[in-house]
Amino acid sequence: MIYLDNAATTFPKPDCVYEAMDKMNREGAVNAGRGSYKAAREASKLIEETKNLLRKLVHADISASVVFGPSVTIAMNQIVNGLNLRNNAVVYVSPYEHNAVARTVHELSKKKNLIIKEIPLKSNLEIDLEKMKYEFIKDKPEALFCTHVSNVTGYILPIKEIFEESKKYGCINVLDSAQSMGLIEIRADLLKVDLIAFAGHKTLYGPFGIGGFINVSGISLEVFICGGTGSDSLNLEMPDGNETRYETASSNIVAIAGLNAALKDLDQKKCLKHENKLTDYLIKQLLTIKEVHMYLPENMEKHVGIVSLNVKGFSAEDIGLILDEDFDIAVRTGYHCAPFIHKFLKDSDSLGTIRIGLGQFSLEQDINELVYAIKDILGGN
Amino acid sequence: MIYLDNAATTFPKPDCVYEAMDKMNREGAVNAGRGSYKAAREASKLIEETKNLLRKLVHADISASVVFGPSVTIAMNQIVNGLNLRNNAVVYVSPYEHNAVARTVHELSKKKNLIIKEIPLKSNLEIDLEKMKYEFIKDKPEALFCTHVSNVTGYILPIKEIFEESKKYGCINVLDSAQSMGLIEIRADLLKVDLIAFAGHKTLYGPFGIGGFINVSGISLEVFICGGTGSDSLNLEMPDGNETRYETASSNIVAIAGLNAALKDLDQKKCLKHENKLTDYLIKQLLTIKEVHMYLPENMEKHVGIVSLNVKGFSAEDIGLILDEDFDIAVRTGYHCAPFIHKFLKDSDSLGTIRIGLGQFSLEQDINELVYAIKDILGGN
Numbered sequence: 124m125i126y127l128d129n130a131a132t133t134f135p136k137p138d139c140v141y142e143a144m145d146k147m148n149r150e151g152a153v154n155a156g157r158g159s160y161k162a163a164r165e166a167s168k169l170i171e172e173t174k175n176l177l178r179k180l181v182h183a184d185i186s187a188s189v190v191f192g193p194s195v196t197i198a199m200n201q202i203v204n205g206l207n208l209r210n211n212a213v214v215y216v217s218p219y220e221h222n223a224v225a226r227t228v229h230e231l232s233k234k235k236n237l238i239i240k241e242i243p244l245k246s247n248l249e250i251d252l253e254k255m256k257y258e259f260i261k262d263k264p265e266a267l268f269c270t271h272v273s274n275v276t277g278y279i280l281p282i283k284e285i286f287e288e289s290k291k292y293g294c295i296n297v298l299d300s301a302q303s304m305g306l307i308e309i310r311a312d313l314l315k316v317d318l319i320a321f322a323g324h325k326t327l328y329g330p331f332g333i334g335g336f337i338n339v340s341g342i343s344l345e346v347f348i349c350g351g352t353g354s355d356s357l358n359l360e361m362p363d364g365n366e367t368r369y370e371t372a373s374s375n376i377v378a379i380a381g382l383n384a385a386l387k388d389l390d391q392k393k394c395l396k397h398e399n400k401l402t403d404y405l406i407k408q409l410l411t412i413k414e415v416h417m418y419l420p421e422n423m424e425k426h427v428g429i430v431s432l433n434v435k436g437f438s439a440e441d442i443g444l445i446l447d448e449d450f451d452i453a454v455r456t457g458y459h460c461a462p463f464i465h466k467f468l469k470d471s472d473s474l475g476t477i478r479i480g481l482g483q484f485s486l487e488q489d490i491n492e493l494v495y496a497i498k499d500i501l502g503g504n
Numbered sequence: 505m506i507y508l509d510n511a512a513t514t515f516p517k518p519d520c521v522y523e524a525m526d527k528m529n530r531e532g533a534v535n536a537g538r539g540s541y542k543a544a545r546e547a548s549k550l551i552e553e554t555k556n557l558l559r560k561l562v563h564a565d566i567s568a569s570v571v572f573g574p575s576v577t578i579a580m581n582q583i584v585n586g587l588n589l590r591n592n593a594v595v596y597v598s599p600y601e602h603n604a605v606a607r608t609v610h611e612l613s614k615k616k617n618l619i620i621k622e623i624p625l626k627s628n629l630e631i632d633l634e635k636m637k638y639e640f641i642k643d644k645p646e647a648l649f650c651t652h653v654s655n656v657t658g659y660i661l662p663i664k665e666i667f668e669e670s671k672k673y674g675c676i677n678v679l680d681s682a683q684s685m686g687l688i689e690i691r692a693d694l695l696k697v698d699l700i701a702f703a704g705h706k707t708l709y710g711p712f713g714i715g716g717f718i719n720v721s722g723i724s725l726e727v728f729i730c731g732g733t734g735s736d737s738l739n740l741e742m743p744d745g746n747e748t749r750y751e752t753a754s755s756n757i758v759a760i761a762g763l764n765a766a767l768k769d770l771d772q773k774k775c776l777k778h779e780n781k782l783t784d785y786l787i788k789q790l791l792t793i794k795e796v797h798m799y800l801p802e803n804m805e806k807h808v809g810i811v812s813l814n815v816k817g818f819s820a821e822d823i824g825l826i827l828d829e830d831f832d833i834a835v836r837t838g839y840h841c842a843p844f845i846h847k848f849l850k851d852s853d854s855l856g857t858i859r860i861g862l863g864q865f866s867l868e869q870d871i872n873e874l875v876y877a878i879k880d881i882l883g884g885n
Contacts, residue, residue: 124543131535132754144758145526152712153834154512159824160834162505193574193713196731196753222737223753226730229740324754331533331756332574332713349607350577351841356603356856359610359843372577372604373513373705375712377525443540453534453541460732462740475737 125452125489130274130302130429130459130480132324132331136385143384144330147377155374156353166376173379176386181304181319181337183311188338188365193375195301195322195334197348199223201369202297202318202336203231203268205344212265213238215258215289217250217280218463219273224299225462228268238262242269242285244467247421248276252284264294271303275461275468275478277402277429278420279307283314290315295342301325305386306394307427311339318342326428328389328483329382332375338365394483398428401481401490405430408494414501418468418476431459431468431476434497439473442500446477450496452489454479506833506870511655511683511810511840511861513705513712517766524765525711528758536755537734547757554760557767562685562700562718564692569719569746574756576682576703576715578729580604582750583678583699583717584612584649586725593646594619596639596670598631598661599844600654605680606843609649619643623650623666625848628802629657633665645675652684656842656849656859658783658810659801660688664695671696676723682706686766687775688808692720699723709770709864710763713756719746775864779809782862782871786811789875795882799849799857812840812849812857815878820854823881827858831877833870835860 126134155166174189183189192198203224208214214228218241232239240262243254267289272279286296298319300309305327311319317340323329338344346361350371355362362368403423409415414435420426434442443456457475458465470476479493507515536547555570564570573579584605589595595609599622613620621643624635648670653660667677679700681690686708692700698721704710719725727742731752736743743749784804790796795816801807815823824837838856839846851857860874 124541126534126543128534128541128544131537132533134534135530136533141526141529144529145522148522148525148711149516152513152517153507153509153515154836156512156836159836160505160509160828161832162507162834163509193578193756194753197574197578197729199731200729222730222732222740226732226740226742230727230730230742330529331754331758346611348578348581349603349611350580351603351607353841356839356841357843357846359603359607361607361611372575373712375574377712447541451542453543455535455537455540458737460734460737462738465738 125492127452127454127479127481127485127489127493129482129485130478131455133326133328133482135484136328136330137388139384139388140328140330140381144377144381147380152377155376166374169376169383170374170379173383173386176383177337180386181309181311183337183339187311189335190338190366190369191333191335191374191379192370193332193334195299195320196223198320198334198336199299200227201344201347202320203227204347206266206295207345208235208237208266210235211238213240213262215240215242215264215267217242217269218244218467219270219275219278219280219461220268220463221270221274221299221301222460222462224268241463248278248418248467249420249422249425250281250285252281255285256288259288259292263292264289266295266297268297268299270299270301271307271309272427273464274302274429275459275464275476276418276420276431277426279425279427286315305389305391306398308391311337323378323382327382327385329385330378332378333382344369395427397483398481401485401487402426402428402430404487405479405481405490408490412494412497412501415497428481430479432479433470433473433476434501439475439477442477445500446496450492452493452496506873508833508835508860508862508866508870508874510863510866511859512836514707514709514863516865517709517711518769520765520769521709521711521762525758525762528761533758536757547755550757550764551755551760554764554767557764558718561767562690562692564718564720568692570716571719571747571750572714572716572755572760573751574713574715576680576701577604579701579715579717580680581608582725582728583701584608585728587647587676588726589616589618589647591616592619594621594643596621596623596645596648598623598650599625599848600651600656600659600661600842601649601844602651602655602680602682603841603843605649622844629659629799629848630801630803630806631662631666633662636666637669640669640673644673645670647676647678649678649680651680651682652688653808654845655683655810656840656845656857657799657801657812658807660806660808667696686770686772687779689772692718704759704763708763709766711759713759714763725750776808778864779862782866782868783807783809783811785868786860786862786871789871793878793882796878809862811860813860814851814854814857815882820856820858823858826881827877831873833874833877
């Protein structure tokens with residue numbers, strides 16, 4: 124299989140991730156717990172170490188709480204529902220948001236009658252910062268959700284500028300780093316960001332089953348998910364504690380061991396350089412096929428690792444099927460769980476896009492095979 | 505390490521579980537998805553197969569939806585918050601409930617002013633069915649949460665009788681099978697149960713990261729957690745579908761592969777026989793130490809795999825620490841995330857109990873070492 128679906132989940136992972144998981148499975152997969160017994164304490168230590176690696180990676184203060192959970196989706200549900208937004212609050216979302224944000228905010232708005240506004244986009248598919256400023260003046264932002272990198276087009280959003288502007292209104296800024304953490308440097312110390320949600324299994328090269336959020340500013344969050352915490356068990360309230368309070372259920376120490384190994388192995392600069400190079404190569408190759416239409420931001424410096432495209436005369440799904448059946452090339456087709464952006468891409472005739480997701484293990488050869496396959500489908504070989 | 509904390513998580517797992525996870529990690533850990541490409545379809549097939557194994561295990565109809573998620577805790581949050589209970593609804597919980605139920609119901613009651621009632625207990629620590637019937641007449645049950653096996657004492661609750669009685673009032677019955685599924689036969693076809701929540705990593709011998717619930721009666725649940733489902737992406741509502749609607753975020757196919765292997769390996773009768781035999785042996789041995797007080801149901805047939813105890817003159821935690829430090833024996837001490845039962849156990853002087861959790865890989869020799877250690881601590885060796 125030529126795997127070009129790294130935006131869904133990176134595959135493969137570095138070998139050390141598999142080794143760490145298998146070792147933990149066989150030797151230490153007990154229930155992490157404070158002071159219970161050696162193996163449980165070892166598990167707790169590994170969790171703390173992994174949190175520190177994440178803090179370091181994003182330049183967060185040692186005091187920033189890192190909340191572990193099973194996925195970035197659960198993290199977003201905890202954040203959206205935990206922010207204690209007032210009725211009729213003005214909530215901005217970027218047009219590139221994933222359904223982990225879009226549907227969750229939409230669901231909450233049924234109860235709180237939120238005013239949900241999309242940050243405006245220019246016709247070149249980049250955020251319109253000037254228009255955004257104007258919108259903020261009209262409807263002052265109270266909470267803002269912004270993905271760092273679009274999972275559909277690979278566009279890198281100008282989060283620094285967006286967050287700085289919204290913060291002028293005291294807005295709570297939430298970054299979805301599912302497609303960026305580990306690939307693009309995140310400077311929590313320089314960004315006006317309150318919360319950063321992350322996925323372990325994408326650009327961080329960890330496994331499924333571990334995600335969470337970093338509370339950069341120490342903003343208070345109401346409890347959304349309840350359960351056992353292994354502490355203060357007689358108390359029906361979730362216990363105090365910036366992390367414990369939001370970390371219910373048994374810690375997935377096997378997944379955390381995988382993430383730990385991934386973080387130790389991670390070379391962010393090298394990954395970015397590799398993906399940039401391959402992305403350039405992919406685009407150049409695809410530009411030679413006149414039937415291919417790519418959905419790219421104007422400025423290539425604002426782009427990384429993901430290319431969405433369509434092939435004239437075919438639906439996205441059909442191309443995906445042929446790539447799979449005849450060429451054993453794995454891509455994702457459709458709307459990619461991003462509900463807002465497609466009205467700007469105007470891809471409804473193709474029922475979405477064909478998405479190429481590159482990763483640190485992608486090769487030029489993979490791209491050559493993809494380009495060959497598309498040409499072949501078009502009868503050009 | 506002599507591992508006697510199987511009630512927290514079973515350890516080790518059968519070797520086939522580790523092998524299946526490592527193989528899936530290395531060969532197929534992509535994002536499951538309908539029709540995208542072969543590996544994604546293979547992942548989807550494995551998910552379906554695993555759901556069928558679970559249906560078969562609990563004698564559920566093929567039409568019963570099996571919802572996968574990261575943990576039984578998340579499942580309980582989805583159930584409690586999804587049931588659409590009315591304000592002031594009467595909700596019964598057994599006194600043996602875990603905080604995954606207790607705290608979640610408590611949190612919801614802040615919004616809905618629920619009337620939360622404990623099912624009555626007799627002085628022998630068994631459910632008082634007669635008194636329960638009387639309570640039901642006074643305050644008619646609308647929803648009832650009952651664990652199958654107490655994670656503190658190993659008591660097997662009379663779920664058949666409880667659910668039959670509450671169902672006379674049209675009550676919604678929810679079973680927490682975290683400590684029983686895979687160990688004690690569950691007859692979904694014979695029980696008056698609506699929903700069964702399960703944990704992959706306990707008596708099922710699967711890994712962390714997979715749990716969920718079986719909707720036996722097809723009761724409708726509101727959405728509690730939102731996010732991407734890989735389907736109907738432009739729709740801001742969670743899509744219809746008895747399973748998809750509640751299964752957001754990327755499927756943890758590695759954990760599911762582990763659970764799949766565990767289910768194929770599982771010999772429920774053999775596990776039960778082994779644990780019963782060892783439990784008997786453990787109790788007999790501990791009865792020879794007069795300073796040991798065990799918290800047991802009167803009737804040993806209503807008991808399996810878990811023994812809670814205290815040692816006269818010591819706090820539970822102190823015994824746990826010495827067992828760990830001097831004998832490398834891993835037990836759990838304290839309140840075990842079960843907030844209600846301790847008032848009946850009257851264990852506050854010891855700050856909870858010492859819990860011995862047996863598993864299919866526990867040996868008589870482990871028990872001998874534990875008994876030796878306790879005697880040694882008491883100066884009896």
